[in-house]
Amino acid sequence: xxxxxxxxxxxxxxQPVVMTRNKMDTSKSCxxxxxxxxxxxxxxxxxxxxGMGWDVQVTEDADECILVLSKK
Amino acid sequence: xxxxxxxxxGICIVGIGIGITAAxxxxxxxxxxxxxxxxxxxxxxxxxxxxxxxxxxxxxxxEIIGFVLGAFASxxxxxxxxxxxxxxxxxxxxxxxxAMIGALVFLGCPWRALLRLAGGDGNxxxxxxxxxxxxxxxxxxxxxxxxxxxxxxxxxxxxxxxPVIAVGLLLLLITRPELKTGALFLSTKGPGALHAPLxxxxxxxxxxxxxxxxxxxxxxxxxxxxxxxxxxxLMKGVIGLxxxxxxxxxxxxxxxxxxxxxxxxxxxxxxxxAGMLLAGLAFALAGGCPGRQLFMSGEGDxxxxxxxxxxxxxxxxxxxxxxxxxxxxxxxxTPLFVGIGLVTCVVIGFTMRKKI
Numbered sequence: 001x002x003x004x005x006x007x008x009x010x011x012x013x014x015q016p017v018v019m020t021r022n023k024m025d026t027s028k029s030c031x032x033x034x035x036x037x038x039x040x041x042x043x044x045x046x047x048x049x050x051g052m053g054w055d056v057q058v059t060e061d062a063d064e065c066i067l068v069l070s071k072k
Numbered sequence: 073x074x075x076x077x078x079x080x081x082g083i084c085i086v087g088i089g090i091g092i093t094a095a096x097x098x099x100x101x102x103x104x105x106x107x108x109x110x111x112x113x114x115x116x117x118x119x120x121x122x123x124x125x126x127x128x129x130x131x132x133x134x135e136i137i138g139f140v141l142g143a144f145a146s147x148x149x150x151x152x153x154x155x156x157x158x159x160x161x162x163x164x165x166x167x168x169x170x171a172m173i174g175a176l177v178f179l180g181c182p183w184r185a186l187l188r189l190a191g192g193d194g195n196x197x198x199x200x201x202x203x204x205x206x207x208x209x210x211x212x213x214x215x216x217x218x219x220x221x222x223x224x225x226x227x228x229x230x231x232x233x234x235p236v237i238a239v240g241l242l243l244l245l246i247t248r249p250e251l252k253t254g255a256l257f258l259s260t261k262g263p264g265a266l267h268a269p270l271x272x273x274x275x276x277x278x279x280x281x282x283x284x285x286x287x288x289x290x291x292x293x294x295x296x297x298x299x300x301x302x303x304x305x306l307m308k309g310v311i312g313l314x315x316x317x318x319x320x321x322x323x324x325x326x327x328x329x330x331x332x333x334x335x336x337x338x339x340x341x342x343x344x345x346a347g348m349l350l351a352g353l354a355f356a357l358a359g360g361c362p363g364r365q366l367f368m369s370g371e372g373d374x375x376x377x378x379x380x381x382x383x384x385x386x387x388x389x390x391x392x393x394x395x396x397x398x399x400x401x402x403x404x405x406t407p408l409f410v411g412i413g414l415v416t417c418v419v420i421g422f423t424m425r426k427k428i
Contacts, residue, residue, distance in 0.1 A: 010222030012159065012359040012375075013293065014214060014300060021301060037225075039152045040288045043078050048301055063154070063225065 004029060009037040009064065016041035017048055024052065024069070031070040037063055045069075077286035080308050086283045087309035091316025093276050094187050097135070099324050100268035104335035105191040107317070108135050108280065109184035110362035111175035111351075112336075114380070115387035115396075116264050117241065120257050123384065124391035128262025132245040134270055136366065138277015140238040143285035143370030145278075150286065155231030157374030159223040163420055164358055164375050168382020169389070170413035171354035171362065176387065176396035177347030177406055178202070179337055181362045182291035182355075185348065186310065188337060190317035192329035195337050198344035206352020207295045213357065213421035214300070220359075220424065223375055231372025234380070238370075245270065263336055281367060290364035292355040336399065343402045343410070350413045357420060 006023055008016035020034050036042050042058065042065045049056050049069050057068040076082045094107025106112055112129070119130030147153040175181050178199045180188060185203065188196035249256055259265040267273065283289075287309060294306035321327040331339050338344070355361050358379050360368060365383075368376035390396040394403035 010156070010159070010224060011219065012223070014296060014359070015219050017297075017301065018214060038154065039150075043288065044297075044303075047305055048303060051303070 004031075005033040005035060007035045008041060009035055011041070013040055013044065017044045020045050020069070021048065024049070024054065031068065034067040034069065036065050036067065042067065075286070077283065078288075080305055083287040083289060083305065083309040084312040086287045086289060087312025088316035089283065090280055090289070091186075091190065091313040091318070092320045093280060094183075094313075095190070095317045095320035095324065095326060097268045097273065097276055098326060100272060101266055102268050102273070103263040103266045104326070105188045105193055106180070106184055106263065106336055107187055108276070109180050109187070110136070110139075110366065111172060111181035111383070111387075112179075112184060112263070114362065114383050115172070115176065115391070118384045118387040119259075119264065119391070120244075122253070122255050122257050123388035126391040126396070127257075127264075128259050129264045129391070130257040130259045131264045131267055132241050132256070133267070134242070134245065134274035135277035135280070137238045137242050137245075138274050138279070139281040139284070139363065139366040140234050140370040142278040142281020142283075143367040144235040144281075146282040146285040147371040152285070153231060153372050155226045155228055155372040155374070156223040157226050157230060159375045160220040160424070161375055161378040163220060163424070164379045165382035165385070166416060167354045167358040167420070168365070168379035169386035170416060171351045171358070171379075172383040172386030173390050173395055173409055173413055174347045174350030174352075174354065175362070176390045177402060177410055178344050178351065179397055181351070183313070183361070183363055186291070186314045187317050188334070190314055190327075191321050191334075192327045193334040193337055194329070194331040195334060195339055195341070195344050198341050199348040202345040202348030203292075203352040204295055206349040206354075207292060207356045208299060209349075210353050210356020210421070211296060211300055213425065217425035218357065218421050219426075220357075220375075223373070226374065230374055233374070234369040234377045242274070281370060284363065285367045285371060288364075289367075290361050292352065292361040293364065295352075296356060338397050338399055338401050340397070340401050343397065343406060346410050347397070350410050350417070353414070353417045357417060
């Protein structure tokens with residue numbers, strides 16, 4: 001069983017998107033978190049997930065960003 | 073955080089702006105179909121510092137300086153300046169090295185491939201086809217787990233290295249020291265002698281760097297995302313660049329369709345294709361086209377800065393060892409080093425795969 005949080009910090013494009021997409025395709029749960037630390041990764045994941053009909057909640061602090069993806 | 077610049081309309085407008093700017097820079101003195109070419113311009117800077125001896129391609133291009141400083145300013149203002157490094161730097165150096173060799177066999181980076189097409193150079197189609205196939209091969213590795221590992225946060229000062237180097241290059245260009253060694257090396261003929269006025273080139277570079285950082289404009293990423301996840305967001309920027317340059321070229325009468333006699337280009341179709349195949353594969357494995365690598369280096373990405381250093385070394389090597397092509401065709405060692413580059417990239421792709 002894959003964890004419900006993906007840690008994509010420090011990874012360069014397109015790894016964060018690929019990991020998130022794999023999780024979206026295989027996850028049995030309706031919601032999971034993605035931890036990123038770059039604006040590009042955050043924007044790319046938000047765009048892909050919303051484009052596929054998922055809801056994305058973004059929580060940012062100084063260096064990192066938690067994206068909570070949920071099936072609508 | 074969603075801003076205008078991260079929307080499809082935002083990146084499209086920035087792409088159009090880059091295309092118009094590049095075509096106008098040509099009108100104002102930059103080499104034909106080379107308004108802004110990241111590979112060519114990094115190669116010219118390499119020559120100006122004396123790292124290669126091709127006398128016709130030596131000039132400190134203010135556009136490149138502007139790219140780094142514009143991205144740096146944008147990142148600082150939007151709080152996206154993020155010093156980081158440590159993701160397989162020596163491999164990124166190698167990828168930069170071979171990306172530059174591939175680009176100099178085609179005679180241009182993806183930006184110039186688009187600008188050449190917008191100027192009517194049909195040979196660019198072969199280069200773009202090679203680029204797409206190279207990125208496609210890179211995607212095979214990415215899908216099967218290829219990655220260069222995580223970068224680590226680092227000191228504020230580490231991210232300043234490339235912006236400080238950019239300021240140093242600007243000072244060299246302004247002061248133009250004349251040493252007994254021959255430095256600073258500046259072309260008196262050939263493409264290196266063709267340039268728009270310094271302040272205009274610098275301002276253009278700063279603007280492009282600033283807005284490209286905001287939009288994450290990337291030509292390689294455009295093709296990659298379209299193929300990988302059917303996401304055409306970055307592609308809107310690329311199409312904007314092509315359209316902006318094409319229409320500007322038509323208006324200022326810089327559009328000359330054909331395959332032969334095109335400026336700073338050759339018509340050896342296979343090597344136009346193979347050069348960009350190598351470059352595309354190297355860009356895909358490194359996660360960005362040369363323009364994007366410069367912008368990321370301005371954001372504090374030390375690994376992107378190492379890729380740029382690899383490009384400098386690749387440019388020097390390509391010209392010193394007769395690998396770079398010229399309008400007459402390829403060099404005697406071109407096939408050997410394109411082959412070595414492809415094998416190197418494939419070995420990197422196969423041997424750096426793991427589940428993160």
